[in-house]
Amino acid sequence: MKNKEQAETKHALIEALIDRAFEEDIRSGDITTDSIVDEDYKAEAIWFTKEEGVVAGIEVGRRVFEKLDPDIKWNSHVNEGEKVPKKTSIVTIKGNARAILTAERIALNIAQRMSGIATTTRKYVEAIADLDTQVLDTRKTVPGLRLLDKEAVTAGGGANHRMGLFDLAMIKDNHIVAAGSITKAVQNVRQNVSNARIEVETTTLEQVEEAIAAGADIIMLDNMSIATMKKAVEFVDGKGATEASGNITLKTIKEVASTGVDFVSVGALTHSVSAFDISQQIQEIYK
Known part of the structure; x- marks a missing residue:
């Protein structure tokens, strides 16, 4: 029961965090993307690393995109906590083009911060x-x-x-x-x-x-x-x-x-x- 309660608390905290991030960044809408990209368009995107380090925050990033497109196809190529070299493709995303463009910065901000912490921590542990x-x-x-x-x-x-x-x-x-x-x-x-x-x-x-x-x-x-x-x-x-x-x-x-x-x-x-x-x-x- 305790583990279930902890999991539910964690889920609620992450959902609330993402909601606050949307309110801060998107509010009434992404005026750039919504003006340029048709609402029915699809897109494929990749995340790739530009330096060597430990990846973290991938699953939270996925949840950010799912908030805007529940049918998003999210394919992680690495595991949480995995150390990867520079120029590694770590995620492939397929889904609504507007969602992929609008969610990009929030999801990346989370993953970049978490990966930075994980990378620094690994250095101390090693x-x-x-x-x-x-x-x-x-x-x-x-x-x-x-x-x-x-x-x-x-x-x-x-x-x-x-x-x-x-x-x-x-x-x-x-x-x-x-x-x-x-x-x-x-x-x-x-x-x-x-x-x-x-x-x-x-x-x-x-x-x-x-x-x-x-x-x-x-x-x-x-x-x-x-x-x-x-x-x-x-x-x-x-x-x-x-x-x-x-x-x-x-x-x-x-x-x-x-x-x-x-x-x-x-x-x-x-x-x-x-x-x-x-x-x-x-x-x-x-x-």
């Missing part, structure tokens, strides 16, 4: 492929696009941290100040939320020790030096999971992961997206 550390995303996403951003991370081989404020209690520095201590903050969450998983942000070894004693499930090691992080992992010693965080880059992730942390969270996967270059090209327009 950088530590020989270690037992998992790459996580963060909540640093564009409001309204979090579901797609996080799906793109998984397509790239990373894992999702929390989806939002509702599915993991993360006690950060300001929460600690508000509660008075890490111990009190953890106690407050335990008293108010049954079965809550709790993560505590720490910046010193003293805080790590307090978080362990308080019973935190995950201990975030935030902006620590490599030497301090190694000591923190030794302190935790399996009493909880460890997550490294704080301005981690492709240059530093291997050294950070080598400290023995269970997870490395990387905000750059989603907050500094470089769109992956995909183009749509009409092959034929016919009656």
Whole structure:
């Protein structure tokens, strides 16, 4: 039942996102396409990559076209999360010509952003492929696009941290100040939320020790030096999971992961997206 509810929620969110995109971009109609292309014309188009990378967002793109032409024929040549070379044909589309032209930019915007995230994520994952550390995303996403951003991370081989404020209690520095201590903050969450998983942000070894004693499930090691992080992992010693965080880059992730942390969270996967270059090209327009 839970999986069914999650699938229904995901579907509703994607439908709402597409509807908002249509309102933003199309509104009363595509005045250029509608003036030039007969409403009964058909078209065939392809999507092709203009660089090497990991493809994501294909199925969401398909749904964009189906909104305008429910009978669209959509043939994907690659799988979600597949790494492809430059100049790869990834989709063939056949259907109403107006729909194919009007839906193009919205669908490409989604796929290009998601593919950009997936491509970046894959680079981070590959950088530590020989270690037992998992790459996580963060909540640093564009409001309204979090579901797609996080799906793109998984397509790239990373894992999702929390989806939002509702599915993991993360006690950060300001929460600690508000509660008075890490111990009190953890106690407050335990008293108010049954079965809550709790993560505590720490910046010193003293805080790590307090978080362990308080019973935190995950201990975030935030902006620590490599030497301090190694000591923190030794302190935790399996009493909880460890997550490294704080301005981690492709240059530093291997050294950070080598400290023995269970997870490395990387905000750059989603907050500094470089769109992956995909183009749509009409092959034929016919009656």
